Amino acid sequence: xxxxxxxxxxxxxxxxxxxxxxxxxxxxxxxxxxxxxxxxxxxxxxxxxxxxxxxxxxxxxxxxxxxxxxxxxxxxxxxxxxxxxxxxxxxxxxxxxxxxxxxxxxxxxxxxxxxxxxxxxxxxxxxxxxxxxxxxxxxxxxxxxxxxxxxxxxxxxxxxxxxxxxxxxxxxxxxxxxxxxxxxxxxxxxxxxxxxxxxxxxxxxxxxxxxxxxxxxxxxxxxxxxxxxxxxxxxxxxxxxxxxxxxxxxxxxxxxxxxxxxxxxxxxxxxxxxxxxxxxxxxxxxxxxxxxxxxxxxxxxxxxxxxxxxxxxxxxxxxxxxxxxxxxxxxxxxxxxxxxxxxxxxxxxxxxxxxxxxxxxxxxxxxxxxxxxxxxxxxxxxxxxxxxxxxxxxxxxxxxxxxxxxxxxxxxxxxxxxxxxxxxxxxxxxxxxxxxxxxxxxxxxxxxxxxxxxxxxxxxxxxxxxxxxxxxxxxxxxxxxxxxxxxxxxxxxxxxxxxxxxxxxxxxxxxxxxxxxxxxxxxxxxxxxxxxxxxxxxxxxxxxxxxxxxxxxxxxxxxxxxxxxxxxx
Numbered sequence: 001x002x003x004x005x006x007x008x009x010x011x012x013x014x015x016x017x018x019x020x021x022x023x024x025x026x027x028x029x030x031x032x033x034x035x036x037x038x039x040x041x042x043x044x045x046x047x048x049x050x051x052x053x054x055x056x057x058x059x060x061x062x063x064x065x066x067x068x069x070x071x072x073x074x075x076x077x078x079x080x081x082x083x084x085x086x087x088x089x090x091x092x093x094x095x096x097x098x099x100x101x102x103x104x105x106x107x108x109x110x111x112x113x114x115x116x117x118x119x120x121x122x123x124x125x126x127x128x129x130x131x132x133x134x135x136x137x138x139x140x141x142x143x144x145x146x147x148x149x150x151x152x153x154x155x156x157x158x159x160x161x162x163x164x165x166x167x168x169x170x171x172x173x174x175x176x177x178x179x180x181x182x183x184x185x186x187x188x189x190x191x192x193x194x195x196x197x198x199x200x201x202x203x204x205x206x207x208x209x210x211x212x213x214x215x216x217x218x219x220x221x222x223x224x225x226x227x228x229x230x231x232x233x234x235x236x237x238x239x240x241x242x243x244x245x246x247x248x249x250x251x252x253x254x255x256x257x258x259x260x261x262x263x264x265x266x267x268x269x270x271x272x273x274x275x276x277x278x279x280x281x282x283x284x285x286x287x288x289x290x291x292x293x294x295x296x297x298x299x300x301x302x303x304x305x306x307x308x309x310x311x312x313x314x315x316x317x318x319x320x321x322x323x324x325x326x327x328x329x330x331x332x333x334x335x336x337x338x339x340x341x342x343x344x345x346x347x348x349x350x351x352x353x354x355x356x357x358x359x360x361x362x363x364x365x366x367x368x369x370x371x372x373x374x375x376x377x378x379x380x381x382x383x384x385x386x387x388x389x390x391x392x393x394x395x396x397x398x399x400x401x402x403x404x405x406x407x408x409x410x411x412x413x414x415x416x417x418x419x420x421x422x423x424x425x426x427x428x429x430x431x432x433x434x435x436x437x438x439x440x441x442x443x444x445x446x447x448x449x450x451x452x453x454x455x456x457x458x459x460x461x462x463x464x465x466x467x468x469x470x471x472x473x474x475x476x477x478x479x480x481x482x483x484x485x486x487x488x489x490x491x492x493x494x495x496x497x498x499x500x501x502x503x504x505x506x507x508x509x510x511x512x513x514x515x516x517x518x519x520x521x522x523x524x525x526x527x528x529x530x531x532x533x534x535x536x537x538x539x540x541x542x543x544x545x546x547x548x549x550x551x552x553x554x555x556x557x558x559x560x561x562x563x564x565x566x567x568x569x
Contacts, residue, residue, distance in 0.1 A: 003378060005274070005368035006417035007408055008291075009056075009401070010229060010384035012188055013039065014063040014153055016500035016517075019074055020555045026513035031069055032082035035131060036119045038391040039070070041398040043134050044122060046144060048402065054409045055143045057416035060387070061188035062135065063149045064175035065498070068558040071132045071179065080129075083120040087113055089324035104343055105328050111346065112326045136180050145418035147186035148176040148225075151559065154497035155448050156216055157195035157436055158457060160202045161464040163471070163567035164497065165219055167490065170566045171559055173223050178561060185420045187225045189216065190499050191448070192293070192384075193438035194230055196280070203449060204457045217279040221286035227419055228290055229384055231439035232273045235292040235432065237266050274371040274379030276423060277432040289428055291382040291419060293439065296367055300360060301385060308356040308400065310334055313348040315395040316341050327395070353396050357403035365414050380422050448502040456505070459522045460497055466529050467493050467567055474536060475565040481541055482532065486564040488552050489528045495556060496521035524552055 015034055018027045042060075049056045069075055090113035097106040127134045138144045150156065151171035159165055169187070176184045197215040201207055220228060271277070273292035281287040300307050308314075309331075316329045319338045329341035330349070364381050371379035390397030408416055417425075437444050449457060467490065474482055496518065504514030531545045541549070 001412045003415055004365065004372040004413055005377075005379040005381070006415050006422050007364050007368075007381045008059055008383065008417050008419050008422060009405070010059045010061070010188075010291075010382060010419065011042070011387040011390070012061045012063075012149075012384060013066055013387040014061070014149070014190075015066050015069070016498050017065050017069065017152065017495055017556065017558060019069055019072060019078075019557070021517065021520075022513070023078075026510045028075075028078050029082065031075065032079055034388055034392060035070065035079055035123075036083060036086070036116065037395070038388050038398075039131055040119050040122055040127070041391040042387065042401075043127070043131070043138075045398045045402045045405075046138055047126070047134075049405060049409075050138070050141070050143055052406070054406055055416070056405050057144070057418050057421065058405070059145045059147060059186065059419045060135070061147045061149050061186075062132070063153055063188070064172045065152045065558065067132055067175060067179050071130070072557070076129050079123065080120065083116050083123070086116040086324075086326075087120070090116060090326060093321055093324060093326055093328075108328050108344060108346075109326065132179060139180065145185065145420050146176075146180060147188055147419075148172045148184040149188040150190050151175070152494045152498045153190040153500060154494065155190055155193055155445075155499040155502070157193050157438075158203065158445060158449060159464070159497065160461045161468055161567075162214065163468055163569065164464055164493070165216070166569070167566040168494065168497070169219050169223050169225075171494065171562060173225070174561050174563075175559065183224060185226045187220050187228045189228050189230070191438045192230050192234075193445070193448075194228075194234060194434055195436045196434060202457075202461055203445075204454050205461050215280060217288045217290075218282075218285065221288045224286065226289060227276070227423060228288065229382065229419075230290055230292055230434060231437070232292045232295050234434050234437045235268075235273060235277070235290070236271045237268045271432065272371065272375070272379070274368070274381065275377065275430075276380070276426065276428040277430050278428050279431075280433055281431060289423055290432070290434065291380070293384050294367065294381045297360065297363055297381055297383045298385075300363065301383070301389070308360070309389070309394040309397070311349075311352050311356065313345065313352045315344050315349065317393055317395075349396050350399075353400050354403060357400050357407065360400075360404055361407045361411070364408065365411065368414055378426065380417065380426075382419070447506050448499055450506060453502040453505050456502055456518045459518060463493050463496055463522065463525050466525075470529060470532055471564050471568045474532065475568045482535060483564065485528060485532045485535065485541075485549060487562050488549060488556070489525060489532065490562055490564050490567060491556050491559055492521050492525040492528060492552065494559070496525060521556075524556075528552065 015031055018031055021027055023029055046056045090109050094106050094109035097109055123129060135146060139146050149172055150168035154168045156165055173184060194216050197213060199210040200213045201210040273294050276289045276291050278287045279290050312331050312333055314331050315327055316331050319329045319341050320327055328344055330344040332340065332342045367381055368379055390401055405416060408414055470486065474486060501514040501518045504510045527548060535541050
């Protein structure tokens with residue numbers, strides 16, 4: 001039987017570096033929550049499918065900064081303690097609800113106790129306390145494809161130095177090789193943000209003259225990467241629709257200013273999100289392909305207002321029991337306040353999961369069939385999502401994914417494919433030029449660069465200038481102490497460049513934390529740069545400076561294979 005095409009689920013797993021940078025409400029507990037509610041449930045889903053002879057064929061990005069954290073010894077002990085504390089919190093809730101005569105909520109508390117107990121057992125026994133290793137095993141067996149990303153999720157189009165882009169990507173590739181034992185094939189652009197080659201100048205700061213920048217695809221090709229992903233409007237034109245804007249009131253405030261400048265790009269009906277393209281291939285350079293996010297399936301899942309996660313029977317994310325944080329209420333309606341949310345009924349939610357999964361599978365099939373009948377070609381529905389949507393934001397998401405993947409595998413007219421598998425079967429011949437932009441409302445940079453975050457970019461640009469000066473002077477110096485200082489300096493710059501800080505500031509979700517982290521890495525960077533100049537002049541690292549270097553290395557302990565000469569070229 002003829003197949004209409006392929007479905008490729010792409011999951012983006014990312015969190016900023018939070019180890020040694022607080023615990024609650026902002027810090028390591030973000031990592032603990034994501035592992036308990038998303039990463040372990042996803043692993044359970046994929047291994048369950050594998051045991052049922054169904055290969056999930058998911059493409060999954062685990063950012064280097066996240067991979068470093070979940071394989072760190074400090075995380076292992078933190079995570080086990082977190083799960084044990086959540087088990088005890090659930091027991092406390094159970095006792096409290098019992099004393100109040102709330103029998104249904106008591107049963108739900110027992111379910112939370114069981115949930116966290118299962119996650120602890122799974123982590124210790126199934127994962128052998130190695131979440132990353134469990135994902136690697138799935139890839140080694142051919143069931144998933146893991147792709148890499150920028151070292152710390154730097155927002156590439158706004159970085160001012162080629163050395164920054166080069167280092168973000170090279171560290172992403174180096175970490176991947178070390179952790180997964182092979183070369184990565186694909187690359188997740190942070191925030192799906194792309195910039196072509198053109199004469200560019202920093203949007204803030206004193207510099208007025210422009211200078212020629214390479215396109216992002218050139219950096220990817222130089223590092224042996226085969227493909228990346230963008231939002232559909234960057235490929236095809238039209239209006240960019242965001243999903244986060246409806247979740248964060250602060251973004252709606254910002255958007256009122258930026259929407260006056262926004263003009264949807266001219267539609268290009270000859271281009272389709274259901275096939276891959278080559279981006280600006282050049283002679284003697286490795287061609288790089290691009291996939292576009294499918295808008296139809298994307299909105300159906302992303303939107304909490306119109307999509308599946310907003311179903312009235314699903315678990316409400318925002319209403320939590322004080323002080324432990326467990327959730328006992330359902331969505332009920334997007335129009336009611338938290339005080340009007342009704343109690344959660346798992347059996348009702350399970351019924352909705354099956355209906356929603358069936359609808360989604362048929363949507364994929366009808367989309368691929370339409371494309372096939374229109375073009376005569378097998379297409380691909382590429383569906384990228386933040387992984388944390390499944391399980392953390394949308395509690396029922398992993399079970400929904402299980403059914404979607406299983407039912408696609410069972411349908412003879414469509415198939416599951418990783419992105420690399422699709423490229424191997426349907427290598428693109430058509431070439432496109434992409435404009436600058438990202439995913440989200442308006443498709444540009446306004447979430448990361450606005451009146452609330454402009455100061456962060458001034459800090460980044462200043463640090464990039466200093467980094468460039470110092471690597472030109474010292475990167476090829478064989479002094480071991482000097483190299484150690486340069487490596488930590490580069491780590492601090494990469495952490496300063498994390499796009500998460502601007503996102504936290506712009507959404508007001510953890511604005512104080514985002515601002516504090518920018519200031520902390522900026523100050524550490526500046527202090528280290530002064531120590532480097534002092535050491536180069538005197539040839540001695542005094543006890544105070546050595547103590548500060550030790551402190552930074554312990555606090556920001558990642559990327560052991562970092563190389564300062566990457567920044568140099």
